[in-house]
Amino acid sequence: MAFQKALKESEVPEGKVAKAKIGKKEFAVIRLGGAVYCIEGVCTHEGGPLGEGSLEGGELVCPWHEGRFDVKTGAANPETDWVTDVKAYTTKTEDGYVWIDF
Numbered sequence: 001m002a003f004q005k006a007l008k009e010s011e012v013p014e015g016k017v018a019k020a021k022i023g024k025k026e027f028a029v030i031r032l033g034g035a036v037y038c039i040e041g042v043c044t045h046e047g048g049p050l051g052e053g054s055l056e057g058g059e060l061v062c063p064w065h066e067g068r069f070d071v072k073t074g075a076a077n078p079e080t081d082w083v084t085d086v087k088a089y090t091t092k093t094e095d096g097y098v099w100i101d102f
């Protein structure tokens with residue numbers, strides 16, 4: 001595990017979700033309450049692009065069938081039981097970029 005540069009900080013303003021790709025791996029990066037979170041970018045249901053999802057409360061909503069995930073832990077909301085948990089990653093911001101530890 002090592003931090004890798006994912007995207008510019010300016011690409012993920014407060015209250016927004018952004019896509020990031022490192023090699024073949026896709027991520028959803030979220031800025032909420034001043035903190036930056038990162039979860040896997042591919043939905044566990046049918047592979048929807050979570051980096052194109054929306055935020056509702058502390059949850060990221062999949063753009064395809066509205067599966068919901070906790071942005072901090074990647075845990076699936078039991079009310080949307082067609083999705084299972086995604087992995088959550090540690091992030092840091094440095095030199096104007098968001099870095100993901102994976």
Ligand code: FES
Nearest residue numbers: 043045048062067
């Ligand atoms: S692909 Fe995400 S809820 Fe179906």
